[in-house]
Amino acid sequence: MTTTIADRRIEDAGLEAGIARLTPEKIQKTIQAVLAGEGGARLKTYVETCVRCGMCAKACHYYMSHKDPSYAPVGKVRQTMWEILKHKGLVSPEFIHQCAQIAYTECNLCRRCMHYCPLGIDTAYIMTFVRRICHKLGVTPQYIQDTAHSHSATLNQMWVKDDEWIDTLKWQEDEARDEVPDLRIPLEVEGADFMYSVIAPEPKFRTQLIYQAAVIFNQAGVNWTMPATPGWDNSNMAMFSGDMEIMGRIEMAHFETAQRLRVKRIVMGECGHAFRAVYDVGNRWLGWGMHPVPVVHSIEFFWELLNSGKIRMAKKYPGPVTIHDPCNVIRGRGLMDKLREVVHAICDGVVEMTPNREHNYCCCAGGGVINCGPPFKNVRIVGNSIKADQLKATGVKTCIAPCHNCHGGLDDIIHKYGLGMELKFLGDIIYECMEKKGAS
Amino acid sequence: MLELYALAVGPLAWLAFGVFVIGSLARLFSMYSLAKKKDAAFLSYMTWRYSLRSIFHWLIPFGSLGWRENPALTVVTYVFHICLFLVPIFLMSHIVMWDTSFGFTYAALPDGLADGLTVAVMVACLFFAWRRLSLPEVRFVTSTHDWVVLVLVLSTFSTGFLAYHQIGDSLTLTTLHVLCGEAMLIAIPFTRLSHMLFGFFSRGYIGSEFGGVRRAKDW
Numbered sequence: 001m002t003t004t005i006a007d008r009r010i011e012d013a014g015l016e017a018g019i020a021r022l023t024p025e026k027i028q029k030t031i032q033a034v035l036a037g038e039g040g041a042r043l044k045t046y047v048e049t050c051v052r053c054g055m056c057a058k059a060c061h062y063y064m065s066h067k068d069p070s071y072a073p074v075g076k077v078r079q080t081m082w083e084i085l086k087h088k089g090l091v092s093p094e095f096i097h098q099c100a101q102i103a104y105t106e107c108n109l110c111r112r113c114m115h116y117c118p119l120g121i122d123t124a125y126i127m128t129f130v131r132r133i134c135h136k137l138g139v140t141p142q143y144i145q146d147t148a149h150s151h152s153a154t155l156n157q158m159w160v161k162d163d164e165w166i167d168t169l170k171w172q173e174d175e176a177r178d179e180v181p182d183l184r185i186p187l188e189v190e191g192a193d194f195m196y197s198v199i200a201p202e203p204k205f206r207t208q209l210i211y212q213a214a215v216i217f218n219q220a221g222v223n224w225t226m227p228a229t230p231g232w233d234n235s236n237m238a239m240f241s242g243d244m245e246i247m248g249r250i251e252m253a254h255f256e257t258a259q260r261l262r263v264k265r266i267v268m269g270e271c272g273h274a275f276r277a278v279y280d281v282g283n284r285w286l287g288w289g290m291h292p293v294p295v296v297h298s299i300e301f302f303w304e305l306l307n308s309g310k311i312r313m314a315k316k317y318p319g320p321v322t323i324h325d326p327c328n329v330i331r332g333r334g335l336m337d338k339l340r341e342v343v344h345a346i347c348d349g350v351v352e353m354t355p356n357r358e359h360n361y362c363c364c365a366g367g368g369v370i371n372c373g374p375p376f377k378n379v380r381i382v383g384n385s386i387k388a389d390q391l392k393a394t395g396v397k398t399c400i401a402p403c404h405n406c407h408g409g410l411d412d413i414i415h416k417y418g419l420g421m422e423l424k425f426l427g428d429i430i431y432e433c434m435e436k437k438g439a440s
Numbered sequence: 441m442l443e444l445y446a447l448a449v450g451p452l453a454w455l456a457f458g459v460f461v462i463g464s465l466a467r468l469f470s471m472y473s474l475a476k477k478k479d480a481a482f483l484s485y486m487t488w489r490y491s492l493r494s495i496f497h498w499l500i501p502f503g504s505l506g507w508r509e510n511p512a513l514t515v516v517t518y519v520f521h522i523c524l525f526l527v528p529i530f531l532m533s534h535i536v537m538w539d540t541s542f543g544f545t546y547a548a549l550p551d552g553l554a555d556g557l558t559v560a561v562m563v564a565c566l567f568f569a570w571r572r573l574s575l576p577e578v579r580f581v582t583s584t585h586d587w588v589v590l591v592l593v594l595s596t597f598s599t600g601f602l603a604y605h606q607i608g609d610s611l612t613l614t615t616l617h618v619l620c621g622e623a624m625l626i627a628i629p630f631t632r633l634s635h636m637l638f639g640f641f642s643r644g645y646i647g648s649e650f651g652g653v654r655r656a657k658d659w
Contacts (some may be wrong), residue, residue: 040475040477041475045641053508055506069579120639284492
């Protein structure tokens with residue numbers, strides 16, 4: 001069935017309030033400024049050379065779930081950027097609502113479509129550009145805008161106060177010392193081998209992940225630290241809301257915190273979008289070709305710890321398990337082989353999904369979509385039945401997903417489609433099954 | 441009609457080739473300047489190694505996920521593009537014209553084969569037209585522009601085919617064939633046919649991002 005975005009309008013406080021302030025003339029002025037300032041050869045080439053072949057349709061999990069062309073990558077561009085350019089930005093407020101709904105909630109910026117387009121057209125970039133326009137117009141979904149506000153005010157995503165951060169780490173240290181008496185969560189250690197950074201949801205409601213990481217690092221005997229100042233959060237929702245200025249501030253704070261601590265590198269927790277922000281986006285905005293401090297994702301760090309024998313598994317996690325490849329560390333960093341080596345080292349029996357590795361389907365939560373909150377929850381669950389089919393076809397009951405957003409997205413899909421699977425981080429399994437010397 | 445034919449193979453041919461060559465160069469140059477001015481931070485990630493790696497994989501039939509998932513389109517696309525270049529360049533009647541005008545020749549395709557390849561292009565055009573009409577994901581994004589470009593290619597090859605087989609008035613068809621071909625050349629730098637110019641760069645750029653930064657394949 002063919003529909004358009006107008007057939008599936010969703011009310012959102014942020015979008016409604018945003019468009020209420022606009023007129024076509026105001027919209028045009030802003031769009032022309034954004035196009036003149038930021039639109040360059042990439043946008044021009046992509047829009048001009050796209051031959052409208054529709055090959056990219058099958059790349060997108062939304063299309064594969066709905067089989068509706070308005071969800072195909074090129075279908076989304078047709079309903080947004082092409083129209084904007086055709087009308088030279090003179091479009092209605094309602095049209096901007098549609099643009100925002102498509103760009104923020106119907107595209108995860110997962111970059112799978114680049115494996116389908118012979119011309120290499122980066123639809124994720126075009127959708128990011130549409131988001132940028134929407135941000136400049138003040139038309140952003142309320143929930144993701146709230147996270148951007150939090151980033152702006154606190155430099156973390158979840159309004160975690162400065163003292164709450166330290167308090168949470170001390171609390172987890174206390175808890176963990178019941179199990180491993182000599183465990184520390186070292187704060188502000190200058191010259192440590194690495195700074196461990198996490199996303200704000202960890203101190204906020206997934207504190208056990210900090211606990212687990214501390215136990216793993218303790219057992220590995222590594223020299224690490226966490227900052228006691230803002231700059232500890234590696235997540236970056238401003239990157240997805242289109243607020244590149246705040247995006248840059250967050251990344252600068254993160255890198256400068258690592259530099260202040262004189263660490264040799266930054267090791268990041270199991271998060272995908274945060275990795276994208278630090279590894280691929282923030283550095284560019286700030287003018288670094290790569291990073292001022294080397295950036296390592298947990299997958300790679302666990303791989304190092306296992307390969308160097310710093311941690312050993314007391315037992316293997318009973319399988320079979322399947323592996324979900326998070327877009328931002330697989331298509332975004334090529335960690336598919338290391339991920340598999342780690343999983344094979346810690347689990348008994350792996351059943352691969354099809355397709356997998358760089359071709360894996362997205363969880364449908366990333367790219368800021370899950371952060372657009374409850375009004376759009378069903379968009380990403382109904383829009384990813386293809387992932388449910390993929391998970392179900394493995395026939396296994398455990399799925400390893402080394403990414404927070406993927407956990408959020410997959411968890412909802414597993415419940416909705418009654419898959420009865422459990423989700424695990426690598427850290428969950430390593431913590432559970434590793435040798436723990438000196439542990440009570 | 442004879443005057444029109446003379447105009448078509450004379451001044452208009454110069455014009456068409458001129459617009460095609462100069463227009464293409466101008467567009468490539470202006471796009472490069474724009475990229476340097478506005479996308480410098482991204483242009484700097486382009487590398488020969490990963491650009492060519494990506495282009496290489498995408499030039500192999502079924503060498504990428506996109507090609508594999510669209511098998512019929514893949515076969516037709518390859519046949520279409522190969523014939524689109526082979527036939528005009530290596531057709532005996534075209535080489536004769538180079539010889540008459542400039543006195544140089546080179547190996548030609550056997551007429552029978554060239555004829556078959558011409559039919560292949562026409563069938564491919566019909567296949568593309570069928571896709572635009574029948575597949576919802578293609579119909580949804582198809583505009584007049586796409587039809588104009590498709591009709592331009594189909595008209596060029598079908599008038600050539602009819603002229604070769606002496607079906608209909610030979611002079612009229614030959615003249616039409618020349619005019620259509622010239623229109624196609626002129627259209628290349630200024631329409632979606634410009635993917636012929638820019639496609640390698642956009643593929644090369646994304647290949648560089650995937651290869652050099654993201655360390656993942658993009659095919």
